[in-house]
Amino acid sequence: MSAAPVRVFVPRDAAARSLGADAVARAVEAEAARRGTPVTVVRNGSRGMLWLEPLVEVETAAGRVGYGPVRAADVPGLLAQGMLTGGTHPLRIGRPEAHPFLARQQRLVFARCGVTDPLDLAAYEAHGGLAGLRAALGRSGAQVVEEVTTSGLRGRGGAGFPTGIKWKTVLDTPATQKYVVCNADEGDSGTFSDRMVMEGDPYLLLEGMAIAGVALGATVGWIYLRSEYPDAERVLTEAIARARAAGLLGPRVLGSDRAFDVELRRGAGAYVCGEETALLESLEGKRGIVRYRPPVPAVAGLWGKPTALNNVVTLASVPWILAHGGAAYRALGTGRSRGTLPFQLAGNVKHGGLVEAPFGLTLRQLIEDFGGGTRSGLPVKAVQVGGPLGAYLPEADLDVPLDYEALTTKDAILGHGGVVVFDETCDMAALARYAMEFCAIESCGKCTPCRIGSTRGVEVIDRIVAGTQRAKNVALLEDLCETLTHASLCALGGLTPLPVRSALKHFPEDFGLERAVAARPGAGRP
Amino acid sequence: MTPTAPPALPPDALAAVERALEAHRGRPGALLPILHAVQDALGYVPPDALPTIAHALNLSRADVHGVVTFYHDFRDAPPGRHVVKLCRAEACQAVGSDELVRDVCARFGTELGHTRADGAVTLEPVYCLGNCALGPSAMVDGELRGRVTASGLAAELPDVPAAPPGGAS
Ligand SMILES: Cc1cc2nc3c(=O)[nH]c(=O)nc-3n(C[C@H](O)[C@H](O)[C@H](O)COP(=O)(O)O)c2cc1C
Ligand code: SF4
Ligand code: FES
Numbered sequence: 001m002s003a004a005p006v007r008v009f010v011p012r013d014a015a016a017r018s019l020g021a022d023a024v025a026r027a028v029e030a031e032a033a034r035r036g037t038p039v040t041v042v043r044n045g046s047r048g049m050l051w052l053e054p055l056v057e058v059e060t061a062a063g064r065v066g067y068g069p070v071r072a073a074d075v076p077g078l079l080a081q082g083m084l085t086g087g088t089h090p091l092r093i094g095r096p097e098a099h100p101f102l103a104r105q106q107r108l109v110f111a112r113c114g115v116t117d118p119l120d121l122a123a124y125e126a127h128g129g130l131a132g133l134r135a136a137l138g139r140s141g142a143q144v145v146e147e148v149t150t151s152g153l154r155g156r157g158g159a160g161f162p163t164g165i166k167w168k169t170v171l172d173t174p175a176t177q178k179y180v181v182c183n184a185d186e187g188d189s190g191t192f193s194d195r196m197v198m199e200g201d202p203y204l205l206l207e208g209m210a211i212a213g214v215a216l217g218a219t220v221g222w223i224y225l226r227s228e229y230p231d232a233e234r235v236l237t238e239a240i241a242r243a244r245a246a247g248l249l250g251p252r253v254l255g256s257d258r259a260f261d262v263e264l265r266r267g268a269g270a271y272v273c274g275e276e277t278a279l280l281e282s283l284e285g286k287r288g289i290v291r292y293r294p295p296v297p298a299v300a301g302l303w304g305k306p307t308a309l310n311n312v313v314t315l316a317s318v319p320w321i322l323a324h325g326g327a328a329y330r331a332l333g334t335g336r337s338r339g340t341l342p343f344q345l346a347g348n349v350k351h352g353g354l355v356e357a358p359f360g361l362t363l364r365q366l367i368e369d370f371g372g373g374t375r376s377g378l379p380v381k382a383v384q385v386g387g388p389l390g391a392y393l394p395e396a397d398l399d400v401p402l403d404y405e406a407l408t409t410k411d412a413i414l415g416h417g418g419v420v421v422f423d424e425t426c427d428m429a430a431l432a433r434y435a436m437e438f439c440a441i442e443s444c445g446k447c448t449p450c451r452i453g454s455t456r457g458v459e460v461i462d463r464i465v466a467g468t469q470r471a472k473n474v475a476l477l478e479d480l481c482e483t484l485t486h487a488s489l490c491a492l493g494g495l496t497p498l499p500v501r502s503a504l505k506h507f508p509e510d511f512g513l514e515r516a517v518a519a520r521p522g523a524g525r526p
Numbered sequence: 527m528t529p530t531a532p533p534a535l536p537p538d539a540l541a542a543v544e545r546a547l548e549a550h551r552g553r554p555g556a557l558l559p560i561l562h563a564v565q566d567a568l569g570y571v572p573p574d575a576l577p578t579i580a581h582a583l584n585l586s587r588a589d590v591h592g593v594v595t596f597y598h599d600f601r602d603a604p605p606g607r608h609v610v611k612l613c614r615a616e617a618c619q620a621v622g623s624d625e626l627v628r629d630v631c632a633r634f635g636t637e638l639g640h641t642r643a644d645g646a647v648t649l650e651p652v653y654c655l656g657n658c659a660l661g662p663s664a665m666v667d668g669e670l671r672g673r674v675t676a677s678g679l680a681a682e683l684p685d686v687p688a689a690p691p692g693g694a695s
């Protein structure tokens with residue numbers, strides 16, 4: 001029998017591995033060998049349908065067929081029922097692209113993720129990779145920056161600053177050495193899009209960084225990767241080595257006269273090191289203490305040199321823009337939020353995962369249409385958007401469109417696009433307390449309100465919940481939030497009031513307050 | 527210890543520190559890579575290694591001490607045979623991580639941030655592992671785990687005997 005081996009895809013993504021994908025891959029190999037059917041197991045990235053992980057796909061004459069969630073113990077039964085030819089089985093989901101969760105997305109950044117072997121550079125190119133870098137190499141730096149400006153791309157790390165403007169500053173600042181720095185610190189709870197890019201399509205990030213490098217005249221790029229992502233570290237380390245060997249990185253990028261190389265650095269478990277200037281301090285080998293600005297990093301960043309510092313997804317969006325044009329990117333989205341965002345659906349949600357779609361989708365569409373409601377089946381009580389510094393929105397606010405400006409009208413932020421769902425069993429006072437506690441744990445210590453006030457905040461919330469001088473302590477909490485908002489150097493202290501105040505405003509009963517009390521400090525003395 | 531006293535590092539630890547210095551001291555911003563290399567090799571950064579590292583990088587001990595203590599990752603004592611990091615962040619709280627933390631601490635008989643007295647296990651808090659759709663999440667000896675339960679963790683670590691009754695350390 002000389003049939004070509006059947007290709008079976010089992011994700012190597014950390015989320016899939018966290019539910020046993022390695023054991024599934026081994027079981028597929030063992031069981032196929034036992035049955036005498038040759039297979040090649042490809043470890044792909046994840047499609048982002050995380051509740052279906054491990055999602056196994058088989059390449060058949062009629063295209064790829066998915067099965068999930070698969071446990072190693074399911075494998076003998078799956079093969080017995082003809083999985084290797086796309087046979088029926090209760091776990092069969094059909095063609096993954098046709099699944100409603102994927103079919104309703106518009107994937108630019110995540111087009112390849114889950115499709116290819118992340119380390120296969122030939123597959124990367126065959127699926128459209130390197131077109132953006134080739135386009136960039138044929139143009140001047142100013143033209144590349146112009147294209148990015150036209151796209152309307154804004155930073156995906158949280159602040160939403162226009163990338164074209166940042167790059168133009170770096171381009172226009174004369175210096176003997178410039179740097180590209182990729183912020184891969186992804187500390188926000190509820191977010192994993194950076195991780196999925198790095199594990200599932202690492203050359204995309206390297207291509208985006210190389211485009212920045214050749215356009216801005218920066219010959220060295222750094223990736224600052226959080227230590228909580230060992231899988232991403234392994235994939236990136238290998239991808240960088242292979243990219244060098246293939247001439248995608250190195251003294252002559254893709255055979256051009258431009259040099260660009262990338263070095264990977266591991267963070268050390270400090271949330272504040274996601275803040276750009278703390279990150280630069282950390283890269284320089286120091287404590288991650290936030291710097292005063294100006295100067296901005298684009299003028300004087302790493303070791304005082306002009307530095308284009310961007311989030312993973314920002315950089316991973318650039319190759320598409322160069323390959324297809326800024327105007328095509330700009331055509332997607334709404335208002336001043338152009339293009340797509342990979343939203344991340346997390347927490348108590350039935351169908352959690354990654355949803356890349358143009359801005360403008362509502363929170364309700366995301367949670368109900370994509371997410372299928374809560375995992376517990378209980379009603380949604382609150383949704384935190386934008387990580388630990390993001391506001392808690394009540395059910396009544398779920399029709400807000402997801403774009404940077406629309407969320408601001410709800411005293412909320414979009415941040416890095418994380419959406420964390422809570423059901424009615426959650427305790428909003430405990431979550432507000434946690435926000436203050438997190439600020440205290442992660443504060444870099446430079447500003448007094450952030451360093452000390454946050455611990456105060458924990459105590460004040462405890463007193464409110466305990467019923468001790470409620471009105472007085474509510475007023476105190478408001479004062480503390482006011483001080484944090486106005487006397488913090490960075491958003492860690494500055495935005496911690498968002499989750500705290502939104503919890504208090506929308507869910508006063510969880511603090512033991514009557515609805516009116518939270519709105520009228522001074523009323524409702526116990 | 528007087529300023530001139532030689533560091534009281536056991537030979538294997540000293541060798542690991544020297545290997546870390548050898549591999550990284552020439553790199554820009556070398557301190558973090560060095561500290562990581564030491565901890566990767568030994569499981570912690572021995573306080574007695576700091577003078578050697580400071581000297582090699584031409585930094586003050588205070589500088590190095592400041593960096594080591596700033597970052598949550600670096601331990602100043604050897605961890606247990608297993609290290610279990612439990613996610614405490616919001617998305618995992620939304621699916622019951624607070625209860626999980628309580629259960630795991632009770633079952634293993636120690637607290638977050640502590641190593642059990644018999645050295646079997648260290649429990650540490652962590653703030654998001656990027657597995658927020660499949661929580662509660664944990665990292666067990668460097669491997670990510672999703673939808674974690676206390677009984678599942680105990681089954682994965684059969685060589686960590688159940689806590690002696692009432693015996694938190
Ligand atoms: C406390 C704090 C943590 C942050 N964490 C991250 C992070 O993990 N990843 C990230 O890309 N940006 C993070 N940011 C935002 C960065 O400071 C910066 O705006 C961003 O990396 C710039 O890249 P972009 O323009 O491509 O978004 C954080 C900001 C603050 C204040
Ligand atoms: S707000 Fe907090 S984290 Fe930010 S600079 Fe001030 S002390 Fe540091
Ligand atoms: S919040 Fe626990 S893994 Fe992200």
